Amino acid sequence: MTALSRQTLSQLPDSVARPSYLDREPRVGIAHIGVGNFHRSHQAMYVDRVLNETPDAPWAICGIGVREEDRGLLDALRSQDGLYSLSLFESDGAVTSRVIGSLREFVLVPDDPAAAVARLADPDIRIVSMTITESGYVEDPENSRTAGDDPVVRADAAGDFAAPRSAFGLIVAALRARREAGVPAFTVSSCDNVQNNGTVAKRSVVATARLASDELADWIDRSVAFPSTMVDRITPRATAAQLETVASLLGDVTDAAAVVAEPFEQWVLEENFALGRPAVENHGAVFVDEIDTYEFMKLRLLNAGHQVLAYVGLLRGHTYAHEAMADPDVTVWLERYWNELALPTTELPSGVDGAEYVRVLAERFGNPAIADTLERLATDSGDRMSKFVMPVLTQARSRETFTEVASRILASYAVAVSETTSPVILASVSDEVRAALSDEANPAGFLAAIDWLAPLAVDAPFRDAVAAQVRTLRSR
Structure with missing residues (x-):
């Protein structure tokens, strides 16, 4: 048995589809915070489709982990050259699997917060997306949460965002660096199950910035695009039985980062991306003015x-x-x-x-x-x-x-x-x-x-x- 990697793709059974664009080394244009199962069954899959069709499109993904708990998955993905299998389980028992290759880089914030800020401040990054769960948004009036109440965000602000440890501290630090360098602001795109998630994300980013600088917060409020999105695909944690099925599909190749999901998928987005976006509408996503x-x-x-x-x-x-x-x-x-x-x-x-x-x-x-x-x-x-x-x-x-x-x-x-x-x-x-x-x-x-x-x-x-x-x- 050999581990999944670029070198072992050719050893997969013919029934397992694989990325065709890896030799073109597509540029990274998206940084995603929260590289969990859902992101990998959904957004990363859509981007994989875009890159298979247009391998020179600058929309490969850099996965960002803000928690120490993210280390295991990011290490597993790094060891597999960013590759993982996505297997779709039909209700009649049929299963299909393909390898996704759109995640090309990984940064674990606890290892080097400054490097994470620098990566998001890079002009090549045009979109910063996130999947941090409903409870991850630090400014939430409905649940009486404020950014100043979050101890990690508060510590980030007290340190002037020099070494941020929170998702929102990282975003604020990177936006400030881009502003100071004269680089246009990236778009911030929430992919969480939150009503008006663009507005909710904006509220948390602006409130986090305001803990350190009203001027920076006001600039973010005016200058940064926060499109709302609606995402849908049931993506459970894989069971032992499901992983056995995936292993049988992959033949002699092993996958330490396999994802399983239902066949259904849906992605609806507001058309509000300031620096461009991947053409996911050619691959099943829908763009609307009113979401x-x-x-x-x-x-x-x-x-x-x-x-x-x-x-x-x-x-x-x-x-x-x-x-x-x-x-x-x-x-x-x-x-x-x-x-x-x-x-x-x-x-x-x-x-x-x-x-x-x-x-x-x-x-x-x-x-x-x-x-x-x-x-x-x-x-x-x-x-x-x-x-x-x-x-x-x-x-x-x-x-x-x-x-x-x-x-x-x-x-x-x-x-x-x-x-x-x-x-x-x-x-x-x-x-x-x-x-x-x-x-x-x-x-x-x-x-x-x-x-x-x-x-x-x-x-x-x-x-x-x-x-x-x-x-x-x-x-x-």
Whole structure:
């Protein structure tokens, strides 16, 4: 067995597609912060398609890791010349695999923050994109987070961004260096599941800069493009069984950085890139002037649907999404959420049939080959519930069945989080919130204790309904 590399590409079976452009050494024009599985199944794949068609296009990617925890993956990718396999698992058991080559460089910020700043300040870098999860944005009024409250960002600012350790400190330092050198600002593109993620990213970058310089913050506010995007592809952490399947597809070549995903893909972007962009619209992406309806649709139906599925499913004892989707006692609440609360309050893009969209979502959620865990769906539980589910509940309060459906969803969330020991589910849950969720004497008290739920706490009949649902679920 030999490790995947440029030298061993020829040893792959003919059924495994591979990049055709590596000998052309495409220039790096994108720096991406957060080189996790999703980025590699989505944006890097789209860029790989562009480079296969136009190998001289200056859009190869430099992967940036800001955390020490990123070291293992970046080292694995470096050892494989940046190459990795992407395998798509169909619901009927079919699997196809290809090698992606668009990641050509890697920088781990903890090793050399100054080198990371210099790489982003290089005029060749035209886009800095990021996948840092919903909880990674440091200026978030909805969750009462400010950049000044983040200890890493605060330390970056105190050091005048000379050796930044945070994603936003790195971006600010690089933008300042470009400004001082007379180099135009790169575009900052968020690829996270956040409504108006361009605006959210801008808010965090500007607030981080303002900790050190109002003048720099104002310049960023005026001069830097922050397009919003909508991204979609279910990309779970690979199971041992999936990795065995991938290994069988790769033959005598081993891959220490393999990614598995569903076949479905979608990328919708605002046309707002100041220094150009790869022609991903030739490879399935869609550029629009108004992205709001696409974002609303995806976040309120897919991402919020995942939250409903996760908490109701966990309380039924399920581990995987496809198991929960096979349980009528779970899907009844997911379908009621979609049909009675979400679809009636969601403006859909022109030409999109809501019933068909959720039918396809149900098929995707139920794909047994993906083996997506409910724990993954419930990661950063409070942040995801507040951003995905709460906007729907706020707008659906006048719906006839609101109290019955919404109380079940929130009670499931409360009981599941209060009972779990999963560190990823509890990652954004404070001790005070956990105590409120676990309070048997006041089972609906968490509504008033959690900021984003407070608007629902003033409704006494709704509080009573939530309390009754919590008691029922705790006695199951």
